[in-house]
Amino acid sequence: MDALIVFALALLWDLLLGEPPVLAHPVVWFGKLAGLIDFRYKRRSPALDFLAGTVTGLLVVAFAFLLSILPFFVPYPLNYLLAVYFLKSSFAVRSLHEHVARTITGDVEEKRKAVSMIVSRDVSKLDEPHLNSAAIESLAENLNDSVVAPLFYFILFGLPGALVYRAINTLDAMLGYRNERYEYFGKFSARLDDVLNFIPARLTVLLYLPLGGRNVFRYYRLAKFKINSDKPIAVMSAVLGVWLEKPGVYRFPGRAPRDKDIKRALRVYWIVVAEWVVILSLLLATEVCPCLSP
Template sequence: MDALALFLLALAWDLTLGEPPAMFHPVVWFGRITGLLDSSYRRRSPPSDFVIGLLTAFIVITFALVLSVVPLYSSFPLNYVLAVYLLKSSFAIKSLHEHVSRTVTGDIEEKRRAVSMIVSRNTEALDEAHLNSAAIESLAENLNDSVVAPLFYFLLFGLPGAVVYRAGNTLDAMLGYRNERYEFFGKFSARLDDVLNFIPARLTVLLYLPLSGRKVLEYYGLARFKINSDKPMAAMSAVLGVWLEKPGVYSFPGREPKNEDIKRALRVYWLVVAELIIIVLILLATRVCPCLSL
């Protein structure tokens, strides 16, 4: 199966149709399996919690890997349909834009509701500037998680790379918290996500360089709060010239973010996505990358 054709069809699906229905979405399946295993395990001790958490991650990732190779055992044209469906499900260009664009509103309560759909923090406690910041931060972080990273792993390992990455990212989103319930149970998932995103997060920063090179590098030097997620945020903050912060966790300098800055961030998002698509197309067309056919 040709990787270039597979990518073009998946991209066309994403930009026109968006996400598959939730009940048929592989990422939703990963989340449900994770949630079922999480809720069925009664916490015991740090060592036990870590081992069961590791087994949970192993089960979800194994399921993702098996799912990703199903097209290999399907005949034409079903193999193409399944492969395109799975690859498209691993990235979310249009959906990310739609979710963030809903936060552009003058109604503060509507903005709180919209922002609460894309961040985990309590939006009721945030003022308008911090709501704007949270929306832009989510866009920047998910540009890596939902677009750059899955396509990076597709280029390296084909369809299994993209699908398994999304499974690992889903595990972290559900279990990777530093609290009593998940400190040990979710530790493996959190560290796995750190490893998987280490290179993609920095590649995402490189994609911002044509927009504001020197300033992006300057802000990248300030991104010392987290292993990966603050790197794309720093780059977005540099390009927009606005401060982005999660009080007590990270902060990047600039002027106060406004509604208009969310719109500007979305325009920057599409510029970076366009750069990425061009790079992926070139690598697939010239067969420079070691991407597998599936």
């Protein structure tokens, strides 16, 4: 039952307090370590860049693993406090809601500014429906990356699984771009993130079934643009009945998304989160995963 206690306290922390201070956040540490190497390494050739990027990824993963096992080497009750702190750092329920909720505004420029904080695409020329779409897409994709996936790996491998996943997902967000600088340097991180998200992305799709029924599967079959990231976006589009589009990459059918649809998406988000929390709690309470026992 210890894993259930750690999970319950981490979730309570998230809902009541949100994210830890920036300088004390493990995800920020992962990013600083990767960014330091990225900044200092001068690109040379595809093979050397790939090797350097692989070493960077492995160093960050090793750092995350070492952090995750610290609770096993400290006395009670510090071991519990560290475990709760690190597990909380691996997922983000409240902050994801808060970031997306800021995009609900009638002022297009304020909306543009808020959307630019949660997506990597250039939003400077997006019209209001595409800004709304970007906000909903970010919510749907990060529901997998920031909630379902880290806790999926917590179930499988305990705290090391959750924190290592978070490190790899951070690496992908920083280095996993198809451009001249990161095409080879970020390839290891991007492909590893693809592998780790393959099952969670499809599990996230299943969590939408009570809300969208067979329409979920119909939209899922339309999601052929990306390995993982477009799957949760497609089924959010199915449930809301709005089009979601990243110009030049994908588009799922429906009517134009409006402010009220972002509000609806947030309600859907909380329902899916609640489903996932119930499933996790039952699995942990019945000790289906003995690897989590101390």
